[in-house]
Amino acid sequence: MLDMKYLRQNPAEAAQRLADRGVDAGQVTALLNADEARRAAIQEVETLKAQRNEVTDKIAFAKRNKEDASEAIAEMQAVGARIKELDAKQAELDAQVADIAAHLPNMAHESVPVGADEEANVEQRQWEPADYQGRPAAHTQAPAWLKPHFEIGENLGILDFERGAKVSGSRFLYYVGDGARLERAVYNFMLDQHAEEGYVEMITPIVVNNEAMYGTGQYPKFEDDAYRVEGLDQTYIPTAEVPLTNYYREEIIDADKLPISVTAISPSFRKEAGSAGKDTRGLIRLHQFNKVEMVKFAKPEQSYAELEKMTANAENILQKLGLPYHVIALSTGDMGFSAAKTYDLEVWLPAENKYREISSVSNTESFQARRARIQYRDDNGKLQFVHTLNGSGLAVGRTVAAILENYQNEDGSVTIPEVLRPYFGKAKIEA
């Protein structure tokens, strides 16, 4: 949710900043017009209400003195009826303003590259492990024996997509044996890392109510991609960002506790509406996948430093796993709905010979906090909206895919990265 006062006072600037996010200027005009009509209606009805309050006081006074007040009462009956009409009209205008506003995305931070799509994204840095441990190096011509992760997984009997499709549908799978163990090793490693970095681990509900989905910005605009529970005011989460961020919904957080960092592993459910035909094989695009999520609540003056820290926390996982990656700053046109600034981490998948997104780290500033009403008291005791941040740390399935591809050997076996061995129990997966 954007700050209505800012929009009113800086309509041209706001329209430009939203145009950078792909919003048609007509929407801003429509919002401001609706807002003006709403305020006019408020003034009209409030004048009448003030009059009613005044007369009502007189009636109360007259009754106490046993005087006759029937004339004033009759007059107020008519005023009351008129107030009821105007209240209804105002409620309609309120809903109109709220509806338009709820569909407007956040505005980008000034440091975000302006552009229409991913072409305008800007690479920040690349990282590769110094020691390849005999693995195929990133950016080099892949040897002929190199296989995509889903073939490796099927050959080793650790990923079963066919039975996933049989039992659930396309884009579902079973992890079997060492595959299941590897998935579990990866997210346990991630959670332990984040715990060391000061994140408080949580196990959250994975079904949330619609108010929560609205709070983080998934609703009302992106309902089509969500798994709703039939007949109930509930949805299977598309990311643990939703329950983690909504933890403090409608609360005032003690300022001394900020910044607060939390993390959780959870399954994430996405219908992937509009992705038909894309990434149909493997672990890249599923209807259900595990993800370790990081969320922070910060004061406005802290939030961009925390964004850099959170990005470093996600990078740390990839570095410890020895997976090549790069960091890109998303352009205004490529960022998600709620974000003011986003860094994507993309991991190197040698079989595809390209980088694929494995983490997205965003500062939403006060956009989500305004929707979810998460506040703190500043030094003057005034209520302020916190800034909320979220980032994957990391998508677990995609990490498993990256490990299988980057650590595969010519004989079809896969070496387990050193840091995972305490969790996995052995050094290699073999047929």
Added chain:
RNA sequence: GGAGCUAUGGCAGAGUGGUAAUGCAGCGGACUCGAAAUCCGCCGAGCCGUCUUAGCGGCGGUGCGCGGGUUCAAAUCCCGCUGGCUCCUCCA
């Protein structure tokens, strides 16, 4: 699934139709070497609108879990819903 109770500020808590008490906490002061205790004072309700501003503030509206209704007037009466607690039933 059934029954009863319940929801008021950061917290506790009064208020059964006519201006939402009070206490704790918080802030300032006195006392003290300092602190605690005590005493005095202040502040303390979110949201919307508007004026003045640009440090604040004034005025109006609304606001007592949420949504409706009755009434000149609702925290208070009526209806519906949600959350919490207790009991019954069931259950990993």
